[in-house]
Amino acid sequence: MKIVVCVKQVPDTAEVRINPETNTLIRDGVESIINPYDMHAIEAGLQIREKTGGKVTVLTMGPPQAENALREAISMGVDDAVLLTDRSFAGSDTWATAYALSKAIEHLGADVILCGKQAIDGDTAQVGPEIAEFLDIPHIAYIRKIEDVKEGRIVVQRLMDEGYDLMESSLPVLLTVVRELNVPRMPSLKGKMAAKKAGIKKLTAADIGAEESKLGLRGSPTQVRNIFAPEAKRDRKIIDGTNEEIIDALVKELTGLKCL
Amino acid sequence: MFIKVNKDKCTGCETCLSSCPYDAIIVKDGKADITELCQLCRSCLSVCPEGAIFEVEEEADKKEKAQGSGVWVFAEQRDGELAGVSFELLGAGRRLAEKLGGEVSAVLFGGSAAGAEELIRWGADKVYHCDDGMFGAFNDEPYAGLLAELITQYRPEIVLAGATPIGRSFFPRVAARLKTGLTADCTSLDIDGETKNLLQVRPAFGGNIMATILCPHTRPQMATVRPRVMKRGEYDASRKGEVVKIRADNVKSRTKVIETIREVSEMSVNLQEANIIVSGGRGMGGEKGFQLLFDLAEALGGCVGASRAAVDEGWIPYRHQVGQTGKTVGPKLYIACGISGAVQHLVGMQSSDIIVAINKNPDAPIFSVATYGIVGDLFEILPLLTKKIKEVKGA
Numbered sequence A: 001m002k003i004v005v006c007v008k009q010v011p012d013t014a015e016v017r018i019n020p021e022t023n024t025l026i027r028d029g030v031e032s033i034i035n036p037y038d039m040h041a042i043e044a045g046l047q048i049r050e051k052t053g054g055k056v057t058v059l060t061m062g063p064p065q066a067e068n069a070l071r072e073a074i075s076m077g078v079d080d081a082v083l084l085t086d087r088s089f090a091g092s093d094t095w096a097t098a099y100a101l102s103k104a105i106e107h108l109g110a111d112v113i114l115c116g117k118q119a120i121d122g123d124t125a126q127v128g129p130e131i132a133e134f135l136d137i138p139h140i141a142y143i144r145k146i147e148d149v150k151e152g153r154i155v156v157q158r159l160m161d162e163g164y165d166l167m168e169s170s171l172p173v174l175l176t177v178v179r180e181l182n183v184p185r186m187p188s189l190k191g192k193m194a195a196k197k198a199g200i201k202k203l204t205a206a207d208i209g210a211e212e213s214k215l216g217l218r219g220s221p222t223q224v225r226n227i228f229a230p231e232a233k234r235d236r237k238i239i240d241g242t243n244e245e246i247i248d249a250l251v252k253e254l255t256g257l258k259c260l
Numbered sequence B: 001m002f003i004k005v006n007k008d009k010c011t012g013c014e015t016c017l018s019s020c021p022y023d024a025i026i027v028k029d030g031k032a033d034i035t036e037l038c039q040l041c042r043s044c045l046s047v048c049p050e051g052a053i054f055e056v057e058e059e060a061d062k063k064e065k066a067q068g069s070g071v072w073v074f075a076e077q078r079d080g081e082l083a084g085v086s087f088e089l090l091g092a093g094r095r096l097a098e099k100l101g102g103e104v105s106a107v108l109f110g111g112s113a114a115g116a117e118e119l120i121r122w123g124a125d126k127v128y129h130c131d132d133g134m135f136g137a138f139n140d141e142p143y144a145g146l147l148a149e150l151i152t153q154y155r156p157e158i159v160l161a162g163a164t165p166i167g168r169s170f171f172p173r174v175a176a177r178l179k180t181g182l183t184a185d186c187t188s189l190d191i192d193g194e195t196k197n198l199l200q201v202r203p204a205f206g207g208n209i210m211a212t213i214l215c216p217h218t219r220p221q222m223a224t225v226r227p228r229v230m231k232r233g234e235y236d237a238s239r240k241g242e243v244v245k246i247r248a249d250n251v252k253s254r255t256k257v258i259e260t261i262r263e264v265s266e267m268s269v270n271l272q273e274a275n276i277i278v279s280g281g282r283g284m285g286g287e288k289g290f291q292l293l294f295d296l297a298e299a300l301g302g303c304v305g306a307s308r309a310a311v312d313e314g315w316i317p318y319r320h321q322v323g324q325t326g327k328t329v330g331p332k333l334y335i336a337c338g339i340s341g342a343v344q345h346l347v348g349m350q351s352s353d354i355i356v357a358i359n360k361n362p363d364a365p366i367f368s369v370a371t372y373g374i375v376g377d378l379f380e381i382l383p384l385l386t387k388k389i390k391e392v393k394g395a
């Protein structure tokens, strides 16, 4: 079984703020991490490999610094790491990102492709399903359990609002995963050593045979016109008194606001 | 496009260095330079006190704008019932169509003829309805296949869906196939007076920033819209419109829904459409504590949410989790009990209309977003509150 896991290096978004004067992101001192959902995708890839045999490759598209994310994945036990990096990818929206990743996956070959449900910076959750469309393979989003996987067929649980769906798909397939799926393993000492030494394979736009006009800013149908800080918050009120008084006051306020 | 520094204006002050998230700017010989690490994020453009940093447009960046007309909304159904977000989308669609001219149409896959009529009363001029049995349960490939086919045939200018598990899963496939842009999870939509482009506002970076996204050249402009933020249109029982029956002859699927399992007990956990959410954190102390929340939620007619800490403790299933790695919610009333208010929780609930926080620690950050703060022990307050609400409601 050939398994490819797409991982994105993201800033720890809890720390990211906006400079109200310039309306630019303040990322000073903000640490880069592997997108948390992608950790679960890596774990899922390793578990499939344990069951069916085969090879797990992690793939990221990004600037050269994204290599750090790949090394972290290697320390968890993946077999191969590929960095897709090229000037021409700069400014990609999800369409252009998914196009480039799909060309790289074609180049690598895959039976199962795993993505996180969404990246915590861009927050779109679009790249996974778009990759599947470009590859003309099926996808299933929000996987919370892999029931069975064997040659040519997979059965999974898909998380929905009111419960879950038991789904079956042919292979190759792309899955996006939620946190409930598993607990990502800690890197082993051996893994950490391997991560230091491992060679990272680099691919460029030319290597994957991508069309220039579909890459980067030029290939992106959407544009970020501007960014700004969310609106500041409302009036606040601390309700004091004995518990009975507090409850009376609260219920009165809520009734007044037609909340009840 | 690329980013350049005007060397004549640049004073070498280094202000721009820290604005670049990718370390792409260097200052050499007293002048700034943009290196090949630049990701075109535009962060540096506005920071230079001399206005020395600028963007250069290339010939190949210029594109013809594609054509289209009318606003379409994808009307989601679950088990044959129309989802509330469909009516909100019709409200938003009408407001956009007023500024653009043109019709508002709804697309309904599965569902009933009565459902199609209902969409007209909520504001659709036309409903494209396919009642083929294959659309009963949600399955990405048939949904994406048929919608892409219809869009190619009728060429709408704007296509909207709810930012629900369904919309967010299959809309990206449609956009990828049609070579057009898709904006995720919008909280506001408007039309640019000059260019007539759709202005799509959405939160990103876990809600810490807002962004306006454009899809200037390709059509349709596609967006998923967060449930419960757009106002419904006027319901008019006498409204007339046209229902166009659609057949799904060329639609294939390589995935199959074997079974749909409803896990929800009596109480719904459809947090994204809830009007009232009562949420608990580590302060609830255990499953027993959560029973207090279920009691209050029942009295209020709301749903129960949770912080990640409570979910990780195993007190309540993941689907109840609110926050960055759970659901983003925007109810009328959110009551946070025993939740400290970590930023990853706040980003998932701070757009709620009214927030009540109950916490014994007066310095808990949750109070910074609360409309009403109660400093106290939730084990004393919750039973009293439930009792009081039952009284008021019973009266």
Ligand SMILES: Cc1cc2nc3c(=O)[nH]c(=O)nc-3n(C[C@H](O)[C@H](O)[C@H](O)COP(=O)(O)OP(=O)(O)OC[C@H]3O[C@@H](n4cnc5c(N)ncnc54)[C@H](O)[C@@H]3O)c2cc1C
Binding pocket: A006, A007, A008, A035, A037, A038, A041, A059, A060, A061, A062, A092, A093, A094, A095, A097, A101, A114, A115, A116, A117, A118, A119, A120, A121, A122, A123, A124, A125, A126, A127, A128, A222, A224, A227, B181, B182, B183, B184, B202, B204, B205, B210, B211, B213
């Ligand atoms: C403020 C802001 C708003 C934006 N809004 C939009 C928008 O509405 N529409 C749009 O099309 N673009 C948008 N973009 C651009 C978009 O964020 C980037 O294209 C980004 O590279 C991918 O989107 P995402 O972070 O949302 O990833 P998601 O689609 O949320 O990522 C899902 C999964 O895909 C995989 N993945 C994603 N990116 C990579 C990668 N580079 N390498 C390997 N695997 C990856 C991971 O497994 C990840 O878990 C926006 C950018 C910004 C800065």
Ligand SMILES: Cc1cc2nc3c(=O)[nH]c(=O)nc-3n(C[C@H](O)[C@H](O)[C@H](O)COP(=O)(O)OP(=O)(O)OC[C@H]3O[C@@H](n4cnc5c(N)ncnc54)[C@H](O)[C@@H]3O)c2cc1C
Binding pocket: A036, B280, B281, B282, B283, B284, B306, B307, B308, B309, B310, B321, B322, B323, B324, B325, B326, B327, B337, B338, B339, B340, B341, B342, B343, B344, B345, B348, B358, B359, B360, B361, B364, B376, B377, B378, B379
């Ligand atoms: C990448 C990432 C993603 C995350 N995503 C999420 C997410 O989606 N959602 C989320 O919620 N968290 C998320 N977190 C976790 C988040 O950082 C916090 O750890 C978590 O929200 C804390 O939960 P809590 O408020 O329930 O617990 P605590 O922080 O332990 O707070 C418990 C609170 O209960 C109060 N309390 C205790 N006893 C009582 C009592 N008897 N009466 C009244 N008050 C009492 C205490 O004063 C305290 O304020 C994420 C973290 C990371 C790193």
Ligand code: SF4
Binding pocket: B005, B009, B010, B011, B012, B013, B014, B015, B016, B017, B027, B031, B032, B047, B048, B049, B050, B051, B052, B053
């Ligand atoms: S901020 Fe402007 S003037 Fe200062 S170094 Fe950068 S480009 Fe030059």
Ligand code: SF4
Binding pocket: B003, B019, B020, B021, B022, B023, B024, B025, B034, B037, B038, B039, B040, B041, B042, B043, B044, B045
């Ligand atoms: S556009 Fe962004 S990446 Fe490029 S130099 Fe400016 S800040 Fe750095």
